[in-house]
Amino acid sequence: MKRTPLYEDHKTLKARLIPFGGWDMPVQYKGVGLEHLAVREDVGLFDVSHMGEFLVKGTGAKDFLQKVTTNDVAKLYDGRCQYSLMCYENGTVVDDLIVSQVSNNEFILVVNASNIEKDFAWLNQHLSDDVTLENLSDQKALLALQGPKAQNLLNEFLDTDFSGLKYYHFQPAEYQGINLLVFRTGYTGEDGFELMVPAEKASLFWNDLLKKGSVFGIEPIGLGARDTLRLEACFSLYGHEISDAILPLEAGLGWVVKLDKGDFIGRGALIDAKETGLKRKLVALEMVEAGIAREGYEVFQEGEKIGVITSGTHSPLSKKSIALALVSAHKAQVNDEVQVNLRGKNRTAKVVKKPFYARAS
Amino acid sequence: MAVDQNKLKYTKDHEWISLDGKKGIIGITEYAAEQLGDVVHVELPQVGQEFEQGDTFGSVESVKSVSDLYIPVTGRVIEVNDVLLDNSEIINEDPLEEGWLIKIETDAMGEYKELMTNEQYQSFLSEEA
Numbered sequence: 001m002k003r004t005p006l007y008e009d010h011k012t013l014k015a016r017l018i019p020f021g022g023w024d025m026p027v028q029y030k031g032v033g034l035e036h037l038a039v040r041e042d043v044g045l046f047d048v049s050h051m052g053e054f055l056v057k058g059t060g061a062k063d064f065l066q067k068v069t070t071n072d073v074a075k076l077y078d079g080r081c082q083y084s085l086m087c088y089e090n091g092t093v094v095d096d097l098i099v100s101q102v103s104n105n106e107f108i109l110v111v112n113a114s115n116i117e118k119d120f121a122w123l124n125q126h127l128s129d130d131v132t133l134e135n136l137s138d139q140k141a142l143l144a145l146q147g148p149k150a151q152n153l154l155n156e157f158l159d160t161d162f163s164g165l166k167y168y169h170f171q172p173a174e175y176q177g178i179n180l181l182v183f184r185t186g187y188t189g190e191d192g193f194e195l196m197v198p199a200e201k202a203s204l205f206w207n208d209l210l211k212k213g214s215v216f217g218i219e220p221i222g223l224g225a226r227d228t229l230r231l232e233a234c235f236s237l238y239g240h241e242i243s244d245a246i247l248p249l250e251a252g253l254g255w256v257v258k259l260d261k262g263d264f265i266g267r268g269a270l271i272d273a274k275e276t277g278l279k280r281k282l283v284a285l286e287m288v289e290a291g292i293a294r295e296g297y298e299v300f301q302e303g304e305k306i307g308v309i310t311s312g313t314h315s316p317l318s319k320k321s322i323a324l325a326l327v328s329a330h331k332a333q334v335n336d337e338v339q340v341n342l343r344g345k346n347r348t349a350k351v352v353k354k355p356f357y358a359r360a361s
Numbered sequence: 362m363a364v365d366q367n368k369l370k371y372t373k374d375h376e377w378i379s380l381d382g383k384k385g386i387i388g389i390t391e392y393a394a395e396q397l398g399d400v401v402h403v404e405l406p407q408v409g410q411e412f413e414q415g416d417t418f419g420s421v422e423s424v425k426s427v428s429d430l431y432i433p434v435t436g437r438v439i440e441v442n443d444v445l446l447d448n449s450e451i452i453n454e455d456p457l458e459e460g461w462l463i464k465i466e467t468d469a470m471g472e473y474k475e476l477m478t479n480e481q482y483q484s485f486l487s488e489e490a
Contacts, residue, residue, distance in 0.1 A: 032424050033399045033450075224398070224424060290402045290446075292422055313424050314401035321401070343427065 004049035005202040021114030023050040028222040033316035035225035042217035043147035052116035052137040054109040060130030072258040076101040087266030093242040141202035146192030149216040189233025234355035287321035289347040300339040371482035394456040397423040436467030
């Protein structure tokens, strides 16, 4: 079992640790509900150091990334990030990731913890001559600071005004002589930042942020609340809404797939799928009757099986059970009623508009 | 009013029962509530239903998982804690009192005697951990 640099800090905070993708991670500290609300109302700090960081460099770096990702890298400039996907030839998903341009010859990729080795091998396999690929995952730690008060805290913490750092942009910063990168990105649906720091300094940042943040109501946040938060915001999780058996177009990620940008791996298959007509789509469900709709549970409409749940949980904010489901493309329109088989019992759910939660701008 | 844990008896599945004559009150222990995390949904039986010792009489669901509830002694349900259906968090807040699940009528004194005392249950917990 792998451990992040903050393992001992989690134990000190009496976190409940669980195995996640080969890592010993905190699932909760004080409770999923409390942590979820702390992020929605104040500010929360997440250890996401288990995620992977790659450095792609060289004169061919930008062209290479254009080839292996679905989003349009030509739209990037220094300090700009974009959410993107890597697809297989058949159009299904290798991983979702964030691509950030340091310069035209240098890019940082942040990938899912469970896919680090797979993604590295995939990129290596397709590497061009004028590109180098480096795995920085062990050298970097990633901390996510998310919530309406995140900017107030970070401004004070780094003695910098971050109001000028726009969403999906990043900039370098310094703390006690230590260099770090501040990305205005996140996985919660709130305003926030992700801080890329040297792994050996992770504990310093973690503890100092918790201390400085206490006046803002900061809480350490575990993977349990990370999941309830992202699900409320209708963000995909690899292995659930996207995978090597799901097309990004089925998962509602067409906005990240720029078929017109030029050739990329998977483009042919995705164009074909679009022309033939998608067979499945991702819908948001709200349970009308109590109980959590969990991954794998079957979804029915008028007695006919139409699909399965990809992710489900209970929202501590709305106090409703919410879920995402991959279903037949022509069924389950918004406001329709469907049934979910909850361990042998059919329970009613309503198809609702995505997302379940959006922050007031 | 703090409940006297020594007056309760316990099962290996982390249920407790408080017996007064033939009337028993049943719930889950603090350990169980803590392990579950935030309880979001409870399934309770109907009044009048009868169960044999060890039968599943309901379930508690948290974000993490669903746990079946096993009846500590044979008996008939005479009351269920309906308040929990809309306020399942009470189970986390007060599992030994306000968070009671069902009340039963039972003749199974022999079964009751075999259940763990608080001391035995605490021992059992330290072995489990």
